[in-house]
Amino acid sequence: MPSFHRKFGQRLWPYRCRVxxxxxxLQIIANAALAANRNIDLLYxxxxxxxxxxxxxxxxxxxxxKAVILGSVKSDGIASLVSGFQSASSxxxxxxxNQWHPVYLSLSRITKSKQIASSVHWSASGDILSEVQQPxxxxxxVFPIPGKLxxxxxxxxxxxxxxxxxxxTTGKCAGSYAIYDGLRRFEMQFDTVGDIDLVADRxxxxxxxxxxxxxxxxxxxGHRIESSWHKRPDKDRQLSVFFGWFPQGLVLPxxxxxxxxIGTGVARLNMIRSNIPGIAPAR
Numbered sequence: 001m002p003s004f005h006r007k008f009g010q011r012l013w014p015y016r017c018r019v020x021x022x023x024x025x026l027q028i029i030a031n032a033a034l035a036a037n038r039n040i041d042l043l044y045x046x047x048x049x050x051x052x053x054x055x056x057x058x059x060x061x062x063x064x065x066k067a068v069i070l071g072s073v074k075s076d077g078i079a080s081l082v083s084g085f086q087s088a089s090s091x092x093x094x095x096x097x098n099q100w101h102p103v104y105l106s107l108s109r110i111t112k113s114k115q116i117a118s119s120v121h122w123s124a125s126g127d128i129l130s131e132v133q134q135p136x137x138x139x140x141x142v143f144p145i146p147g148k149l150x151x152x153x154x155x156x157x158x159x160x161x162x163x164x165x166x167x168x169t170t171g172k173c174a175g176s177y178a179i180y181d182g183l184r185r186f187e188m189q190f191d192t193v194g195d196i197d198l199v200a201d202r203x204x205x206x207x208x209x210x211x212x213x214x215x216x217x218x219x220x221x222g223h224r225i226e227s228s229w230h231k232r233p234d235k236d237r238q239l240s241v242f243f244g245w246f247p248q249g250l251v252l253p254x255x256x257x258x259x260x261x262i263g264t265g266v267a268r269l270n271m272i273r274s275n276i277p278g279i280a281p282a283r
Contacts, residue, residue: 038062041275042252045204046267052076054085056267065095069157086110091157099162101126102155107182118182126152131182137222145185145221153180156188163190164251167243173213184222190215198242198255204272206254210242244269247278 039061046054054076060069068091075085087110092103106119121129128150137145159177166175173190193212200207216238244254256267 038277039275040277043270043273044256044267045202045270046265048265049263053265067093067095067100067157067161069093091155093155093158093161096124099165100158102158105155105157105181116183120155120180120182122155126154128153128180133182137183141225143219143221143223143225145180149185149221150180153178153185155179156181159188164243167211167251168249171211173211173243185220186223187218187220188215189218193240196242198244200271202268204270205268206242206244206271208244210244210254213241213243215239215241246276250276250278252276 039059042058044056045052046056054073056071056073058069058071060067069089071089071091073085073087088108089106091105093100094103095101101124102120102122104119104121106117108117109115116133116135118131118133120131123129154177156179159175159179162177163173163175167173172192174192176187176189179186179188191214193214196210196212198206198208198210216234218234218237240255240257241253242255242257243251246252252269254269258265
């Protein structure tokens with residue numbers, strides 16, 4: 001690969017990881033307030049300008065007060081040439097006391113140089129029953145996660161499902177969540193920007209009314225020490241997320257944007273390749 005493309009890809013890598021990470025958290029949601037049983041398959045195309053970087057998919061089943069989610073993210077295009085990447089997730093969450101709670105979460109990530117996996121089990125009262133990291137966190141490379149930071153935490157899926165309930169009820173974003181995924185501890189804060197009519201900029205993109213929200217992700221532990229991300233001001237750690245409205249009361253993230261000095265990373269819900277109850281695939 002030419003030197004220019006390699007250097008560009010290396011500069012792009014940390015921002016691509018941030019987009020992929022947020023999509024992994026957002027890709028598996030619908031209006032949890034509805035009790036209807038349903039299956040939904042979502043696919044997001046992740047790009048930076050004209051460069052296609054990755055695809056994120058999720059399949060989830062919702063039955064009564066339980067949701068089971070399977071997700072994957074795989075690099076593509078220039079990202080796979082610079083540093084191949086794929087990840088998978090499996091989660092179970094329960095609806096109790098009018099909000100979602102984690103039961104189980106497992107993550108795995110494979111690059112060209114290493115493989116990482118983790119799992120966390122929660123009790124019905126919200127305490128962590130057990131957790132495994134393979135390999136264990138290398139405290140020479142990542143910040144520690146003290147035991148006190150693992151108290152009163154939830155998984156990213158439960159956090160976003162709670163936020164979707166809030167959007168469905170109020171039409172606005174607002175909330176702050178303490179999240180632990182087995183490898184990282186962070187805070188996720190939601191705020192409303194306003195309503196907007198999105199115009200599809202790709203043939204497969206979402207077109208229609210949406211709610212524009214901002215998310216700020218604040219690292220607390222498990223993040224790489226050599227990264228400058230934790231040193232940046234809040235405005236440099238925020239993303240724009242657009243939530244679209246669908247039949248049967250569904251609310252889904254249809255677009256995620258992250259700004260950087262070298263351009264804008266975008267994750268778009270693929271309306272052609274996704275299977276969403278109540279709508280026919282776009283053509």
